[in-house]
Amino acid sequence: MKDFTLRKKFLDCKSGTCSLFKGFVILVVLMLMTTSSAMAQEAKFEVIDGFRYLLESDTKTATLVPKTDGKYSGDIIIPEKVKGNDGVEYIVASLSASCFYGCSGLTSITIPSSVTSLGKSCFEGCSGLTSITIPSSVTSLGKSCFYGCSGLTSITIPSSVTSLGDYCFYDCDGLKSITIPSSVTSLGDCCFDDCDGLKSITIPSSVTSLGRSCFENCSGLTSITIPSSVTSLGEGCFSFCSGLTSITIPSSVTSLGKSCFLRCSGLTSITIPSSVTSLGGNCFFGCCGLTSITIPSSVTSLGDYCFYNCSGLTSITIPSSVTSLGGSCFKDCSGLTSITIPSSVTSLGGECFLGCLKLETVYFEGKYCKPNYANLNIPTTSIIKVPTEYLQGYKDAFGPDYKYIYAWNPDETGDDNKPVTQCSTPSVSYGEGKLMFACETTGAKYHYTITDTDIKSDALSENGEVSLSAAYNISVYATADGYKASDKAEATLYWINANLDNGTNINMVKTRGVVASAHDGIVTLSGLDNGEVVKFYATDGKYLGSSVAANGSASFAVNESLVIAKVGKDSIKIAVK
16 A cells, blocks of 8 residues: 555656656655565564564574563573464574563573574673573673673583673672683673672683773682683773782783772782783782782883782882883882882882881982982981982982982992892703803802702612602802892702613713793793693692793793693602792
8 A cells, every 4th residue: 555655656746746856766765665575574573482583584593582562581491493473483593682681580591502692781680590501502692691690690601602792791799600611712891890709710721811800899709810821911800809819820921901900908919920011000009918029020110000008018129120110109008118219210100109108218229310209209207328429419309308318339338238139039941961040130140059869868778779860959049249149049950861770870961951940830841842842730630731842941830839740751740939
């Protein structure tokens, strides 16, 4: 009838009642409506057994869509196939975006294996949902998929899923634990944000990145292991995780994003690997439980508000690699009593030490780098020691309110002029038949002790045989002019494939040396062939992972106090310091 009317109007146009142009426009509209009608025949909405579907006639597939007359509720089992009014059977292939959005009365749901994707906000706001079965056919969980599913206590993610979208489990505060399969490579932004009931989570080694605010406000999370596959921690990744007491960051991570550990008030210790080059703004803002932290020599900058309100921090060593301290970097570190600013620092942000009321002594090792030091807000009662040659420059830069500025030179002697900067801990390696020490402090000298594990005194052998371990324990520390002695480094030199037959010396051509050392949870083996694979195991036999040697060495991050490294057929037991 509608087509007839349009056609009639068009004929009337031909008889002169309207312009030819107007008739042409109406004809175009008529053609478009015909096309739309044809398209409508290809896709149509139907309600079948209480479910509303979009049926695609060309692909014979059905998409479950939201109801128009209310919400889904109760226990739901979605069928694999449905029969339309046309008598054709359609495969249920997907759940549309917002399919169950706001269905607070939904308690459980079973999804058939025909479904391959869960759309954006698919179950958002399903606060009554307590259980769900996701089939192995599903490859992705869309953005905000389970947003606000507060009744969900656990969920099994099938190994077919490769990614968890942004806000995927946001505000699922009933979720207590979750296992992420090894098929997943990324966790989206705010993925587990506000999951304050989450106490533990296992991140597989397949994951390479943790998105922005990934675990923000997970206040119940007490510990987490980050695999060595992860290269970056996104902005605000663990912010407001007040229950987190410790965390080990693997050596694969190169940067800690802005606000990464913001307000982690329960955090008492953290190990930052030497791979990290920068600490972002607000990185440890409000970590008032943090009593000590070691900044590796790889770090070049401390961002704005980096340690703001770390009131439990009493001392901190800034490595000579750092060139800038951001604004308010140590603001309100009320427990900080002394600090040394290395000569490498060429930029100091304003209010850097505002509120550091217990700051007694500040050492500056280099030349003054800004005209106004008063805006650092160092207490005027603090003793400030500076290099002799720059004494007057510092006095001018601080101004008349600072009365206790004194010359200090690391080479000088006396209790008041002791070096306060510690020499870097040396590394131990083996290569080309030589045992080698290295240190980041210029002009370092090495003091070492080597003991043979086979040395015994008044030992008893009933059968005349003695088993030799062919290993040497190495202990070394470094000293340098103007520096305190370094911490000791310990390592073990293992003679691999040593020929001990016929009383021959282990230093035969057939032997080679491998040095194993451990520092800050990172196990390093040197003296390896490039491309050689080292496998790491716990003492109970659990496989921890592997590392491929490059430049003669291989490293691996572990949480165990004792690990076993396998190099070919040879096993090496390593104590982790």
